[in-house]
Amino acid sequence: MASITGLNTNGINFSGLATGINTDVLIEGLTRINQQRIDRLKERQAEVAAKQSAIATLQGHLYDLQSKTAALARSIGSVFDATIARSTDPDALSVATNAAAQPGSYILTVESIARAHMIASSGFNDPNVQLKQGTITLQVGNGPVTNINIDATNNTLQGIAKAINAANQDVQATVINDGSSEPYKLVITAKKTGESNTIQITSNLSIGDGAEIVLHERTLQQASDAVLKLGSGNNALIVRNPSNTLDRLIPGVTINLLKAEPGKIITLDILRDTKKIQDNIKNFVDTYNKLVDYINDQSRYNVETQKAGAFLGIREVQELVNDITSIILTINSTSSTGINRLSNIGITLTDYNKLNLDQDKLEQLLARGDSQTLSDLKKLFGTTGQSSNPAIEFVQGSPKTRVPASSYEVYVTSPATRGAITATTALGDTIIIQPPDNTLVVKLNNVALLNISIEPGTYTPEELARVLQMLINNHSNNSGNYVAVTLDDSQRLQITSQIYGSTSRVSIEGGSALTQLGFMSGASGQGSDVAGYFVANGTTETATGVGQLLTGVYGNVHTEGLQVRVTSPNPTSGELIVTSGIASLLNLALGKYINPIYGKIDNIQNNFKTQVDNINKEIDRQNILLQERKNELLRQFTAMESAVNNLRNLQGQLVALMPAFLQNGNRK
Numbered sequence: 001m002a003s004i005t006g007l008n009t010n011g012i013n014f015s016g017l018a019t020g021i022n023t024d025v026l027i028e029g030l031t032r033i034n035q036q037r038i039d040r041l042k043e044r045q046a047e048v049a050a051k052q053s054a055i056a057t058l059q060g061h062l063y064d065l066q067s068k069t070a071a072l073a074r075s076i077g078s079v080f081d082a083t084i085a086r087s088t089d090p091d092a093l094s095v096a097t098n099a100a101a102q103p104g105s106y107i108l109t110v111e112s113i114a115r116a117h118m119i120a121s122s123g124f125n126d127p128n129v130q131l132k133q134g135t136i137t138l139q140v141g142n143g144p145v146t147n148i149n150i151d152a153t154n155n156t157l158q159g160i161a162k163a164i165n166a167a168n169q170d171v172q173a174t175v176i177n178d179g180s181s182e183p184y185k186l187v188i189t190a191k192k193t194g195e196s197n198t199i200q201i202t203s204n205l206s207i208g209d210g211a212e213i214v215l216h217e218r219t220l221q222q223a224s225d226a227v228l229k230l231g232s233g234n235n236a237l238i239v240r241n242p243s244n245t246l247d248r249l250i251p252g253v254t255i256n257l258l259k260a261e262p263g264k265i266i267t268l269d270i271l272r273d274t275k276k277i278q279d280n281i282k283n284f285v286d287t288y289n290k291l292v293d294y295i296n297d298q299s300r301y302n303v304e305t306q307k308a309g310a311f312l313g314i315r316e317v318q319e320l321v322n323d324i325t326s327i328i329l330t331i332n333s334t335s336s337t338g339i340n341r342l343s344n345i346g347i348t349l350t351d352y353n354k355l356n357l358d359q360d361k362l363e364q365l366l367a368r369g370d371s372q373t374l375s376d377l378k379k380l381f382g383t384t385g386q387s388s389n390p391a392i393e394f395v396q397g398s399p400k401t402r403v404p405a406s407s408y409e410v411y412v413t414s415p416a417t418r419g420a421i422t423a424t425t426a427l428g429d430t431i432i433i434q435p436p437d438n439t440l441v442v443k444l445n446n447v448a449l450l451n452i453s454i455e456p457g458t459y460t461p462e463e464l465a466r467v468l469q470m471l472i473n474n475h476s477n478n479s480g481n482y483v484a485v486t487l488d489d490s491q492r493l494q495i496t497s498q499i500y501g502s503t504s505r506v507s508i509e510g511g512s513a514l515t516q517l518g519f520m521s522g523a524s525g526q527g528s529d530v531a532g533y534f535v536a537n538g539t540t541e542t543a544t545g546v547g548q549l550l551t552g553v554y555g556n557v558h559t560e561g562l563q564v565r566v567t568s569p570n571p572t573s574g575e576l577i578v579t580s581g582i583a584s585l586l587n588l589a590l591g592k593y594i595n596p597i598y599g600k601i602d603n604i605q606n607n608f609k610t611q612v613d614n615i616n617k618e619i620d621r622q623n624i625l626l627q628e629r630k631n632e633l634l635r636q637f638t639a640m641e642s643a644v645n646n647l648r649n650l651q652g653q654l655v656a657l658m659p660a661f662l663q664n665g666n667r668k
Contacts, residue, residue, distance in 0.1 A: 034622065034625060034626040034629055035626060037622050038619055038622045038623060038626065041615050041618055041619045041622065042619065044615055045612060045615045045616070045619070048608050048611050048612050048615065049612065050310050051310045051311075051314070051608060052605060052608045052609075052612075053310075054298050054310035054311065055310075055314075055601060055604055055605055055608070056605070057294065058291075058294065058295070058298075058311075058317070058601070059593075059594055059601050061287075061290060061291040061294055062291065062590055062593055062594045062601070063594060064287050064290075064291075065284075065287045065288060065291050065586070065590060066586075066587060066590045066591070066594065068280070068283050068284040068287045068288075069284065069583040069584075069586045069587040069590065070583075070587055071280050071283075071284075071583075072280055072281070072284060072381040072382060072581075072583035073381060073382045073383055073581065073583035073584040073586075073587045074382060074396075075382060075383050075384070075385075075394075075395065075396030075397060076099065076395065076396045077099045078099075078378060078382055079273075079276055079277055079280045080272075080277060080374055080377060080378035080381070080382065081099055081272075081378075082099070082272070082273040082276045082277070083097040083101040083102075083103065083252070083270050083271060083272060083273055084097065084270075084271055084272075084273045084276075085097050085101075085253065085268065085269070085270055085271075086268070086269045086271065087266060087267070087268050087269075088266050088267045088268075089261070089264070089266045091258060091259055092110050092257070092258055092259045092260075092261055092264070092266055093108070093110060093255055093256060093257050093258055093259075093266065093268075094255075094256045094258060095253060095254070095255055095256070095268060096253075096254045096256075097252055097253050097254075097270060098252045098254075099252065100251050100252030101250070101251065101252030101253050101270055102251070102252065102270065103270050103271055103272055103371070104250075104269075104270050105267065105268070105269050105270070106230065106250065106267070106268040106269075106270075107230070107231055107232050107236075107265055107266075107267060107268075108228060108229065108230060108255075108265075108266045108267075108268055109228070109229040109232070109236075109261075109262070109263065109264060109265055109266065110226075110227075110228055110257050110259065110260045110261055110262075110264075110266070111227040111228065111229060111260060111262045112224060112225075112226060112227045112260045112262070113226050113244050113257045113258070113259065113260045114193035114194050114224060114225055114226035114241065114242060114243050114244045114257070115193055115221050115222065115223065115224045116189055116190045116191070116192065116193045116194075116197065116221065116223065117189070117190040117197060117198050117199045117219075117221065117222065117223035118187065118188070118189045118190070118219070118220040118221040119187070119188050119199055119201070119215075119216045119217075119218070119219055119220060120176075120185045120186070120187050120188075120217060120218050120220050121157075121185050121186040121187075121188075121213055121214060121215050121216070121217055122182075122185070122212075122213055122214040122217045123178075123180060123181075123182030123183060123184060123185045124157065124182055124184045124185075124211065124213075125181065125182050125183070125184070126184070127156075127157060127158070127175065127177075127184045128156055128157075128158075129156065129157070129184075129210075129211050130155055130156065130208075130210040130211065131150070131155045131156060131157070131160070131205065131210045131211050131212075131213050132155070132205040132206055132207060132208050132209075132210040132211065132212055132213070133150050133151050133152065133155050133205060133207040133208045133210065134150060134203075134204045134205040134206050134207050135147055135148060135149055135150065135204045135205075136148040136150060136160070136163075136164070136201065136202070136203055136204065136205065136215065137201070137202040137204070138164065138167070138168050138171070138199070138200070138201050138202075139199075139200045139201075140168070140170040140171060140190055140192075140197050140198070140199055140200070140476075141170075141192075141194075141196045141197040141198060141476065142196070142451070142452055142453045142471065142475065142476075143170050143451075143476055144451065146167050146168040147167075148160075148163050148164060148167045148168075149163070150163060150205055152208075155205075155208070155210055157175045157184055157185075157186050158175050160173070160186060160213075161173040161174060161175050161186060164188065169191075170190060170191055170192065170197070170476065171188050171189060171190055171191060171199060172188070172189050172191060173186060173187070173188045173189075174186075174187050174189075175187075186213070186215065187220065188201065188215075190223065192242070192243070192476060193223070193224075193225075193226075193242060193243050193244065194223060194224070194225050194226075194241075194242025194243060194474075195223050195224060195225050195242065196223075196242050196474055197223055197242065197476070198223045199216075199223075201215050201216050203215045225240045225241060225242055226240070226241045226242075226243065226244050226246070226257050227239070227240055228241070228246065228249075228255075228257065230249070232265060242474055244256060244257040244258075245257075250270075253270060255268075271369070272369060272374055274366040274367070274369065277366060277374075277377070278359070278362055278363060278366060281345075281347075281357070281362060281381075282357060282359070284583070285347060285355045285357045288324075288354075288355055289354050289355055292321075292352065292353050292354050292355075293354070295311060295317060295320075295321060296352050296353075297309070298310045298311040299311045299312055299317070300312075314604065316593070316600045316601075316603075316604055319600075320593055320600075321353060323589045323592075324586060324589060324590075325349065325353050327582055327585045327586050327589060328342060328349055328355070328582065329341070329349065330582050330585060332376075332379055332380050332579065332581060332582075336372060336376060337372055337373050337376045339365075339373065339376040339377055339379075339380055340376075340380070341380075342355075342380070342582065344380075345361065345362050345365055345377065345380070346358030346359065346360070346361030346362040346365070347362075365377075378581070379579055379581055380581050380582060381581040381582055381583040381584070382581045382583055382584055383396065383397040383401070383578065383579070383580050383581065383584040384578070384579050384581070385397070385564075385576055385577065385578040385579070386576070386577050386579075387410070387564070387574050387575070387576050387577075388574045388575040388576075389410075389568075389572060389573070389574025389575075391566060391567045391568035391572055391574070392410050392412070392564050392565075392566055392568070392572065392573075392574040392576065393564060393565040393566075393567065394564055394576060394578065395549065395563040395564055395565050396561075396562075396563050397561060397562050397563070397578055397580070397584075398560060398561020398562070399561070399584075399587055399588050399591055400560040400561050401552070401558070401559060401560060401561050401562045401578070401580075402536075402557065402558045402559075403558075403578050403579070403580050406537065407575045407576055407577045407578075408534055408535070408536050408558070408559065408562070408575070408576040408577075408578060409534065409535035409536075409573065409574075409575060409576070410532065410534055410550070410564055410573060410574050410575075410576050411532050411533050411534075411535065411573045412530060412531070412532040412550070412566050412568065412571055412572045412573065413531050413532050413533070413571055414528065414530065414531040414532070414571065415530055415566060415568055415569055415570060415571065415572075416500040416501055416527065416528065416529055416530040416545065416547055416548040416566065417500065417504075417527045417528045418496055418497050418498070418499065418500050418504045418527045419445070419496070419497040419504035419505040419506045419524075419525045419526045419527040420494060420495065420496040420497065420506060420525045420527075421494070421495050421506050421507070421508065421519070421523050421524060421525040422488060422492050422493070422494045422525075423492040423493040423494070423517060423518030423519045424492070424518060424519070424520055424523075425492070425518035426490045426491040426492050426518065427461040427464065427487070427491050427492070427493065427517075427518060428461075429460070429461075430458050430459065430460060431458070431459045431460075431461065431464050431516055431517075432457075432458050432459075432516070433454045433455070433456055433457060433458075433459065433464075433513060433516060434456050435456060436512055437512045437513050437515070437516060438453055438454045438455075438456060438512065438513050439451065439452065439453055439454070439511045439512045439513055440452045440454070440468075440508070440511035440513050440514070440517065440519075441508070441509040441510040441511045442472060442495070442506070442507070442508060442509065443505075443506075443507045443509050444472075444478070444481035444483065444497060444505070444506060445481050445497060445499060445503055445504060445505055445506075446503065446505050447481060448475075448477055448478050448479065448481040449477065449509065450472060450475045450477055450478060451477075452468075452471045452472065452475065452511070453471075454467065454468070454471065454513060455467070461487055461491050461493075462487065464493070464517075465485045465486060465487055465493060466485070468485045468493070468495075468517075469483060469484065469485035472485070472495070481497070481499075482497075482498040483495050483496060483497055483498060483506065484496045484498060492518060493517055493518060493519070497527065499527075499547065500527055500529075500530075500547040500548045501527050501528070501529045501530075501545075501546055501547030501548070502526065502527060502528060502529050503527075503547075504526065504527030504547075505524060505525070505526045505527070506524065506525050507522070507523065507524035507525075508520065508521055508522065508523045508524070509521070509522075529545035529546055529547060530545035530547070530548055530549070530550050530566045531545050531550075532545070532550050532566070534552055534556075534558075534559040534562065536557070536558035536559055537558065539557070539558070541553075541556040541557065541558060541559045542556065543559070548565050548566050548567060549563055549564070549565055549566075550563070550564050550565075550566055551563045562578070564576065
């Protein structure tokens, strides 16, 4: 309570009361502890956000490394199986290879290249000359017969060219000017090369008083097959092909013929692409080191700034380092050439868990070029398998394939088969084929519907089988649906698809030569997929078959994604030893951290998100408490100011009464 400390003519003074108090400063001071709590929470929030960002960057490094390890671990299309082709005459032929190509050397001679049939019409001195009307019949090889109408709307050279192009997709018609006395001519060119794509055109243009045109007055270029000799001397194989692209002669190799040089020998070498192997290994080392550099940088404590790296205290990051470095030191016990660890190829583990690549040592190793060295190099990095049964071939394993303590056992209960049909009637000693009874309509693998025309003539059963096979396999509508046409013991024709499995199907859809060939319309045959199962560590695991491929199903403990190719025509079994190399193991280990379903990185980020959410909630709560505290202090200061104003009013009243009070006192 305030007290009166003096009384004089100048007024009354009160102790403990003042005017002009800065309440904002006082409130700020009184709530400083509350604000400090909020500031500390925001600092913690920033630290967690920095860790989130660092982990996200780490995840990017891990994805990058996984892409490099996947390239080295791949069983199918492995970089260790990559090949390159070298030709002694690249001007005569170009070559491309794929994963199916195997190293080898070949002697070739390009005797001739395939050409497209090209014909020219009679000439005219006026490009807009009106021609006779009627119909044109056009066929290319065994393709469909096209009837083209020519009337008053298109009876010019250009009109006929447009009508032909619109009606038949196997040719290209153009009008040329050759500079002669009658320079304007219609030129028709087959779009496909080869003798089997000869243009057959018949003119029935006889209506009206227009000029007559001979559509096939001259042949500008004969249809011809490419002819290639494989080998040299009298024993060389003569290979004929309707196009200049040969993609079935050598498995995995596509040869494009560019120029014919009869008699000139060309050497074609298929080699392992050692540069691609070296580049992929270097990319792996570089990417690995970028990851380790980043982890090391984020795991330091800066003494000068007294700040800890984002990864300090995150247990999973140290587990990651331990996992990948232990894999780097893995020894492959199945090597036969001594290539059983990374140090054998020039990769060593240095300080701070980084890798050092001796490129000269790696290059010298790859320069050997022998198959066993490259095989062991593939084993060192990738997933490989070796079967005790030649009819059971390891194809690939997935990141979820777990190598058992012992080998896998593969049991084939039913082999894959191919779709095939057999004629119902045996062929005679000679078969006469004449139009119109010379067509056959075949459907292959539910995809290719082929209308086949057999050249008129007299055939032996063997000749007819060969011709039929050639017509089916070289048909313009056939794209890889190849068949084998053979004779059974009763001289009946058999057509067999060259693919295996339930999609393999051959059917006779019709044709006019069914009686001569011995087939019945509607006859069909379908293949079946391989069936079997795996056994790992004494446990049977299910497998599914597609064609000749038997694959461990999703959810199998050991064999998920394990795939083998079964070529046996009978039920069989075998032992399969699968080896996981360093890249395969790394790929699997990285999956534990970056897998979108069960990866540890997502767990870390989810924990950080939870922390941030909790901090935000606490900041909101502290802000509410702070505001309530400020409101309470403001209310108290408002009340105090009100009391001060009341006292000042009382002071004014007392001052006003003071003269009278003093006068009365003096009287006494």
